[in-house]
Amino acid sequence: MRYEAPETLDAAVALLASAGEETKVLAGGTDLLVQLRTDLIAPTLVVDIKNIDETRIIIETAGGFRVGAAVSGAELAEHASLSSIWPGLVEAVSLIGSTQIQGRASLGGNLCNGSPAADSVPAMIAAGAVANVAGPNGRREIPVEDVILAPRKLSLTPGEFVVSFQLPARPARAADAYQRFIPRTEMDIAVVGAGVSLARDEAGKITDARVSLGAVASRPLLVIDAADAIIGTTLDAAALTALDAACQAACQPIDDKRGTIDFRTEVAGVLARRTAEIAYKRAGA
Amino acid sequence: MQEKIGNPPVEQEFKWVGTRQVRPDGIDKVTGRAKFGADYNLPGQLTGAVLRSPHPHARIVSIDTSQAAALQGVKAIVTRDDFNDQDSEFVPAGEMLVNYRDVVRNVMAREKVLYEGHAVAAVAATSPIIAKRALKLINVEYEILPHVIDVLDAIKPDAPLLHDDMITTGVEPAPTTPSNIAKKVEFTLGDSGAAFAKADVVVERAFDTKPVHQGYIEPHACLADVSEDGAAELWVCTQGHWIVRAHCARLLGWDVSKIKVNASEIGGGFGGKTVVYLEPLALALSKKSGKPVKMVMSREDVFKASGPTSGAHIRVKMGATKDGRIVAAETELFYQAGAFQGSPVGPGAMCAFAPYDLEHVKSVGYDVVSNRSKVAAYRAPGGPISEYAVESVVDELAREIGMDPIDFRLKNAAKEGTKAAYGPQFGPIGLIETLEAAKNSDHWKAPLGPNQGRGVASGFWFNIGGETSVTLNLNEDGTLTLMAGTPDIGGLRASLCLMAAEELGIDYPKIRPIIADTASLGYNFLTGGSRATFSSGMATVEAAQQIKTEACRRAAQLWDVPEEAVLYEDGYVRPAGDNAGPQDPMHISEIARMAGKTGGPITGVAKINAQGAAPSFGTQIADVEIDPETGRATVTRYTVIQDAGRAIHPDYVEGQFQGGAAQGIGWALNEEYIYGDDGKLENPGFLDYRIPVASDLPMIDTIIVEVPNPRHPYGVRGIGETPIVPPMATVANAVRDATGLRFTELPMSPPRVLKAINEARAAGDTNLKV
Amino acid sequence: MKHHIQISLNGDPVEVLVEPSQTLLDVLRDELGLTGTKEGCGTGDCGACSVMVDNRLVCGCLVLGPEVAGKSVETIEGMAEGEVLHPLQRHFLEHAALQCGICTPGFLVAAKALLAHNPDPTETEVRYWLAGNLCRCTGYDKIIRAVMDAAAEMRQAPNARAELKDQLQHAGA
Secondary structure, rough: OOEEOOOOHHHHHHHHHHOOOOEEEOOOOOHHHHHHOOOOOOOOOEOOOOOHHHOOOEEEOEEEEEEEEEHHHHHHHHOOOHHHHHHHHHHHHHHOHHHHHHHHOHHHHHHHHHOOOOOOHHHHHHOOEEEEEEOOOEEEEEEEEHHHEEEEEEEEOOOEEEEEEEEEOOOOOEEEEEEOOOOOOOOOOOEEEEEEEEEEOOOOOEEEEEEEEEEOOOOOOOOOOHOOOOOOOOOOHHHHHHHHHHHHHOOOOEEOOOEEEEEEEEHHHHHHHHHHHHHHHHHHH | OOOEEEOOOOOOOOOOOOOOOOOOHHHHHHOOOEEEEHHOOOOOOOEEEEEEEOOOOEEOOOOOOHHHHHOOOOEEEOHHHOOOOOOOOOOEEEEEEEEEEHHHHHHHHOOOOOOOEEEEEEEOOOOHHHHHHHOOOOEEEEEEOOOOHHHHOHHHHHHOOOOOOOOOOOOOOOOOOOOOEEEEEEEEEHHHHHHHHHHHHEEEEEEEEOOOOOOOOOOOEEEEEEOOOOOEEEEEEEOOOOHHHHHHHHHHHHHHEEEEEEEOOOOOOOOOOOOOOOHHHHHHHHHHHHHOOEEOOOHHHHHOOOOEOOOOEEEEEEEEOOOOOOEEEEEOOOOOOOOOOOOOOOHHHHOOOOOEEEOEEEEEEEEEOOOOOOOOOOOOOOOOHHHHHHHHHHHHHHHHOOOOOOHHHHHHOOOOOOOOOOOOOOOOOHHHHHHHHHHHHHHHHHHOOEEEEEEEEEEOOOOOEEEHHHHEOOOOOEEEEEEEEEOOOHHHHHHHHHHHHHHHHOOHEEEEEEEEOOOOOOOOOOOOOOHHHHHHHHHHHHHHHHHHHHHHHHHHHOOOHHHHHEEOOOEEEEEEOHHHOOOOOOHHHHHHHOHHHHHOEEEEEEEEEOOOOOOEEEEEEEEEEEEOOOEEEEEEEEEEEEOOOOOOOOHHHHHHHHHHHHHHHHHHHOOOEEEEEOHHHHHOOOOOOOOOHHHHHHEEEEEEEEOOOOOOOOOOOOOOOOOOOOHHHHHHHHHHHOOOOOOOOOOOOOHHHHHHHHHHHHHHOOOOOO | OOOEEEEEEEOOEEEEEEOOOOOOEOOOHOOOOOOOOOOOOOOOOOOOOOEOOEEEEHHHHEHHHHOOOEEEEEEEHOOOEEOOOOOHHHHHHHHHOOOOOHHHHHHHHHHHHHHHHOOOHHHHHHHHHHHHHHOOOOOOHHHHHHHHHHHHHHHHHHOOHHHHHHHHHHHHH
């Protein structure tokens, strides 16, 4: 196995596109190194993208935030402005693994590991985040919900990698939240994850919303029906019930060592309600 | 909160015993100096690696190592052909037995692989990368056989057989056909069948538990170095290095005297490091290659190939009168042994009703093999499983007759003179004291919040003594070197030094302990069975007494008085009375300084087979809170109350209480081996084998009860194992209290709890409280 | 091909050759002989290999050796200053916050990182920060108490350790 740490996008793209190499992109490495260790993967070349400036930035502009794909969870959580404007995204990132994992794990890695249970992905989908991708054919943008197609299967083409994410500008009275269920209080992979981002008007009526679920299908879901169930409401009991039902209806989970189909489906509804209530309260604060 | 209750109440009669001193090995452990199993290295060492079976059950048709042997850097390979077969012979390992015929097959598969992760070959190579590559070049041809994992599946008549020649023992007449049931055990007292007629209330329930792993954080590791003349040295993390020596000598056919085993610091064992896995392989590879060989298990190997404890199916039936007297009790236990016989069903059956003073009892147990790694001892092996079931039924009985569960237990509690169903009559024991302390605790009286419940349960463990050697060397400056041979896992050295200091009237810091290697000290049985502080403590006291006697003899010689005219007191020798002469008292350090002139070195050498181990009873209280929408049970408050006999070092007694309870809480709520239909373990890592993390637990309060063991010089009872016995029932009883539902399956993980709540709601169960 | 890397290890410059596939944990233990950092799982689930890289708490088993080129690495071996223990080390001893001790270096490194980040943590904050450090012996009770007490002491006398060290040096001179 070779290790390279290019300092420019072009160099990284060239390395990742090199013929005859089984390549892997390294950001925080918290998934990649586990897969190396357990012989799940055996790349001949690992390209560490952390020396490329754009992967390490957090920039706030009028158009929103641009966040590097390799910025660690701990760095995101320490960013005061990002934490106040996107509290749900930051809480999702902060749930990935332990404090030690937080020191390394990144949004880009969490997404490109291709797990349907990744904590930050429903939060990014709810936030309307867009992945900025670089590859042999130049740059392109992909909405985060379109990146993971199935477990470990991405819509990126060979040689492409995620450089950064764009988070949209935030209107007033808008907020997000993320909740997940795990058997313990920490250290587990999400059995169900729910991300909600919403905006409300002065009267408390929800004007816009995005709801996303993790670990309940072969890919993280953007649940349009769930958002529709709460848009135009003040998140009253009826809206919450409708949200719960819409989320349960969207679930296509599996039975596995972490949870059952019934459990995941029921808890997806519960978490969506709880998450929406947190986001709603934050948006009104 | 930590409390201490004495019965009878004791004044602080000791200077050192019972105080909270910093442990002698402490600095090394907070600075990273302490050397654990994987921390030893020798120049030129090779890396050993094990090829493990991907199948849960298969016949080994052939093993071809030729390609691996040809790889540059590969220095030795061993397979089944490198180990002679062994006759069937059971020998003790902790409280459990192992059979050498099985051990040789467990360390290296012979005719068949019997579980996923079963060792098939091992290589030694010049680097980890080459060793790994070499494993891939070993070609094993398997004939895959049907497998069976679950204990109830394994006893079905048509279940795949693991051992074609296994005839159930303990059954009359002996069965004529083989099965996966290795043996039946039975303990009876009175006539339980008839006695149920006297019961006003009978509760009968069946329970299921899953295999759980000891979960020590340090994987198995060793370093072997065998010279050309066959002299071998081994560094290993083990609970018993004499046991490792014995097993390796037997499996390799070497003289015991040629193997010197050094016990490294050990990163947790809980019973799991009482058997051998890598050690014989490392020695064989070192012998073959002529170089030191280091072997370390991966965490995955630890889960797949080292011993968890049994999964089990348990039936319990108990009857009581309306006024709260238990009149009859029966249990039937089916314990998974893993690939080879030897589950802890025997002790499980013996423990089941031990906390109660009963006239009519019957416990029947079955030892069942299945395609899973062979069980190893795990903290009170067998006890937590049977006592979980019994203590759950006791809780139900108390509910049925409308009695407080502590009062119900008090009414039936075993006490001094009670004849236990498994045979002996108890001496002074502290169960009643723990129950009374529970009843008087703040915890028991505290109010509960919404969706919260409280549970209580008691537990018992036998404790053992056994062969033990300790040497105390009085150094020329009056300091002492203490050599013990029971590996120190949780503060043993501190406790031994406290007892030596007390006995000799010497300051604790003046005594420096080591865990000696097998060549430097007499034989020691392992650290297990809660025997180390008891047995090595007893030996330490004896060695100290020898030094005192010798000091008196030397003083008598110096003073030219009879030996009996000299008295040892508080670190000084002094004339025993006025008639003994006018000499000034002499400090032990003076005696030490003059030892060369008065007869040579002064050493206490104790070599004992420690007798008089006394059981420890405990009672625990848990509060849990249920999230009715997700089924999560959170332990919000926990108290452990246990009879320690005497707490030599209260910090480490509390630590055992707290650690045992935490393991039990994990067992109750989330820990389990999860097998796929393919017979492979799906959660061989700390990610999905979910031991409690710091944020899962509250502070764990402790109350140390002291009912001294009259047969130990300081009243010690073993205390390490009992703490893991009550938690599963304690938590289950609390969940029952919170939800109104009785859970008979462990772990009580969120999907199980939510499902039960939903089903109860759908059925209109009026017991449902959430 | 091995990488020749330079790092600052517990404050001292160190050069070492590392395989691309070697983890930082492997490098520390196998190449540099610093075995205080432990491997409990190799997959980032137990925290026994906790180290600091550029002042950030990480699992040594989840960092590739070549990644730390030019960075500062701090391990348990750098925690005491000469013979003066860090207050956390002292409180771990005084509270008997260890039994077998295999997890202790990881806990100490992680707890030190916590107190640098948050000098006055609540019990809950301590428990969640340390949730990635598994201990199978203690039930965490005494560990949490030791960290809380060390934090309290460090808040009250932030310079105590430096003063003690000065005194010792003075006494030695």
